Amino acid sequence: SAVISQKPSRDICQRGTSLTIQCQVDSQVTMMFWYRQQPGQSLTLIATANQGSEATYESGFVIDKFPISRPNLTFSTLTVSNMSPEDSSIYLCSVGGAETQYFGPGTRLLVL
Amino acid sequence: QKEVEQNSGPLSVPEGAIASLNCTYSDRGSQSFFWYRQYSGKSPELIMFIYSNGDKEDGRFTAQLNKASQYVSLLIRDSQPSDSATYLCAVIEGQGAQKLVFGQGTRLTINP
Numbered sequence: 001s002a003v004i005s006q007k008p009s010r011d012i013c014q015r016g017t018s019l020t021i022q023c024q025v026d027s028q029v030t031m032m033f034w035y036r037q038q039p040g041q042s043l044t045l046i047a048t049a050n051q052g053s054e055a056t057y058e059s060g061f062v063i064d065k066f067p068i069s070r071p072n073l074t075f076s077t078l079t080v081s082n083m084s085p086e087d088s089s090i091y092l093c094s095v096g097g098a099e100t101q102y103f104g105p106g107t108r109l110l111v112l
Numbered sequence: 113q114k115e116v117e118q119n120s121g122p123l124s125v126p127e128g129a130i131a132s133l134n135c136t137y138s139d140r141g142s143q144s145f146f147w148y149r150q151y152s153g154k155s156p157e158l159i160m161f162i163y164s165n166g167d168k169e170d171g172r173f174t175a176q177l178n179k180a181s182q183y184v185s186l187l188i189r190d191s192q193p194s195d196s197a198t199y200l201c202a203v204i205e206g207q208g209a210q211k212l213v214f215g216q217g218t219r220l221t222i223n224p
Contacts, residue, residue, distance in 0.1 A: 042216045043214045097210050099163070100158065101210075102158075105154075
């Protein structure tokens with residue numbers, strides 16, 4: 001299985017600011033996924049990031065709010081922009097395909 | 113609207129008994145089905161994957177898939193207190209897709 005790391009592991013931010021979350025994988029992968037898990041809720045896909053192309057966003061998520069970079073096959077970033085308390089969640093990246101999908105440890109974000 | 117449904121619980125099972133977790137999905141084109149375990153404060157951990165009708169066993173875990181009934185279940189035999197967690201059912205919908213759609217999760221408690 002892939003080893004996935006995320007930075008930061010947690011952060012407390014002020015409303016109106018932005019936070020960039022990094023996801024690093026120990027092997028080259030075609031697709032990386034970014035999920036959000038709001039308090040007490042299940043996981044919701046934000047976007048799919050392919051290297052060399054624009055990320056594909058799910059309904060309810062827009063690039064201006066959650067810009068994503070995918071500069072190479074082992075790394076991606078997700079930025080949470082102009083944050084509000086409603087953005088307080090765990091943000092997770094994952095990798096895999098139709099038979100296996102593994103998650104990073106997550107980034108716990110609290111917006112005050 | 114495509115959905116994955118789980119009983120949110122909580123489900124309480126005595127130690128040593130069989131825990132049965134259920135999940136239904138709405139998209140008949142769904143191809144791959146996953147069970148994740150999530151401990152409080154941790155990211156989801158993949159425990160089972162199934163794509164063919166029938167049963168798939170891995171140690172104390174058995175996944176059961178019935179595509180005609182659009183139903184997938186997870187059985188945990190000889191339940192241990194360490195099995196206490198939230199169990200998430202996830203589905204990949206449609207041919208060629210790789211993004212997961214999650215159910216809301218079932219909270220399982222194993223009582224010593």
